[in-house]
Amino acid sequence: MNFLLKAATVIDPKSPFHKKTVDIQIENGIVTDINTSIKAKDNSKEIQLENLHVSRGWFDSSVSFGEPGYEERETIEHGLEVASKSGFTGIALNPNTLPITDTSASVGFLKGKAQHSAVKLYPIGALTVKSEGVDMAELYDMKQAGAIAFGDYKKSIQNPNLLKIALLYAQNFNGLVLSFPQENHIAGKGMVNEEQQSTLLGLKGIPALAEELQVARDLFLLEYTGGKLHIPTISTAKSVALIKEAKNKGLQISCSTSIHNLLLTDAELVRFDSNYKVLPPLRTKTDVDALQQGVKDGIIDMVTSDHQPMDIEHKNVEFDNAKYGTIGLESAFGTLNTIFGVEKTVSMLTKGRSVFEIENDTIDINSTADLSLFNPEGNSTFTIDNILSSSKNSAFLQKSVKGNVFGIVSDGKIILK
Known part of the structure; x- marks a missing residue:
């Protein structure tokens, strides 16, 4: 046409x-x-x-739907329609499905489901079998089938030797390894940022140290092995500083931050609204300011909606029992534009393609x-009427866009x- x-x-x-x-x-x-x-x-x-x-097509580096396994949260067909009407021409799909995307066949299934969509779907393969963090998955086979990177969504690699081997192995085919930044022993049973707000609300905290220790460890491993490492959704000021130092050393390191971590603080938790239960947790204003400066300085390579639909049965419950996650495709442009203006917002929504080596022609x-x-x-105000997703768990409801x-x-x- x-x-x-x-x-x-x-x-x-x-x-x-x-x-x-x-x-x-x-x-x-x-x-x-x-x-x-x-x-x-x-x-x-x-x-x-x-x-x-008009701008070059936007790309989101961290999107979850549900299918296969959790179609009640979102199907691939409808999720891609939501992405298109939210301005995205490409999305990287996380491997948090059932079964986990850890084989070439599962990668092929996802690409087949999206073949008729205007939005290009780029699967992220799991780094380990069933994302259990024990045995490395079929990285090369998944790369051949169309996977653009490898990581266990929201699950950190606790065994440093496993990450070391993955970084070494992936160099054979120019693979990009993702490592979620959380040291689980430090995070413990926490669910929100460990700070004054968590104490006031009586909620168990995840200290910033849990993220920063993992980032520091992963950067040491990258310096030893070489290769390409991407750290998704950093959330603390110290993480920005650590990654800046690594980039100054010339390491092939990239990172993202989620839009909710970039714009919202843990002050939102005062109403115990489970839409603000996200991972990494919402941090302090000091962290938000550092993240925004990191985006402006180019230390943070891209932003992501970290779109994670969650059905009402897993969100409309007590805060302690609620699942992590917020949707974000529909609100991504409007929320970023309120803070950064149109040119910077467009830049943030298009830069991710280069990290994942996805072509994106200039407008000519x-x-x-x-x-x-x-x-x-x-x-305007973002309301439930603006949500196109099957799940309605948005952290930006009633926010200005x-x-x-x-x-x-x-x-x-x-x-x-």
Whole structure:
């Protein structure tokens, strides 16, 4: 199908049309013309949207759905539709399914389920068999089947020798290893940040030290082995400092932080709302400030919604018994835009592709049309009516958001809310 985007402001610093308002002709998934005014062809669908802005397609490096095994939380088909209407043209899918994504067959299943979607699904394979942290999974076979990285979602590798071997082995095929930053013996049975707020509320705490010890250990291992390591969803000021030091040494280290850890503090816990029960836990304002500065300085490579749907039976219970996780695809752009502005927000939502070595053409004539469509202006409140996901466990309910996402152009299709 062919489209003509009318009066679209381009947000792409690498594009010759950056910050220019132009018409964009797309034919068979390729940008064939960009000009101040283009007359629609007979076989083109003309798209006119209020204050339309376009950028290269957004990518989320940590998304969970449910299927297979937990379809009541979210299916792949519907989850990808949610991603498209939230502005994402690509998502990395975590291996926290049942069964765990730890074989080439399970990777192939996920890719097969997504083959007709406009959103590209990139599976993350489990680093260990059944994500049990004991035996290394079939990394090379999963890489051949289409896995883009390997890690056990929200489960840290407690055996340092296992991580050492994984980092060494993955170098044979340029594999990227993920290591969740939590030392379980320090974290214990904690569920929120160990600080003044946890004491006031009488909730067991996870000290920042639990994350920082693991980050420091993993960086020592990386320095010894070489290879590529990605630390997902860091949450403390010290973690930012440790990763900055490692990057200055020239190590191939990357990291992300989740949008809720980037914007919210443990002060949200005062109502014992289980939507704020996340892992890593919400930290202090000092940590939030350090994370935001880390994003601005480029120490933190990308942000993620860390989208984790959870059915009401696992969230609408006592805080102690609730499962971890919040959805975040729908609120990602609007919440980031309130703090960082449109250009930095777009940068944060597109940078992850380079770490995972996923191509993303700049917006130019003859480039692949992989675009996010949005209006960066207009303030509103994020409510349950804005949630498209099957599960409604959002930490951003009743929070201010700025802007509106229209949808995407990808794989020769246009998806609009």
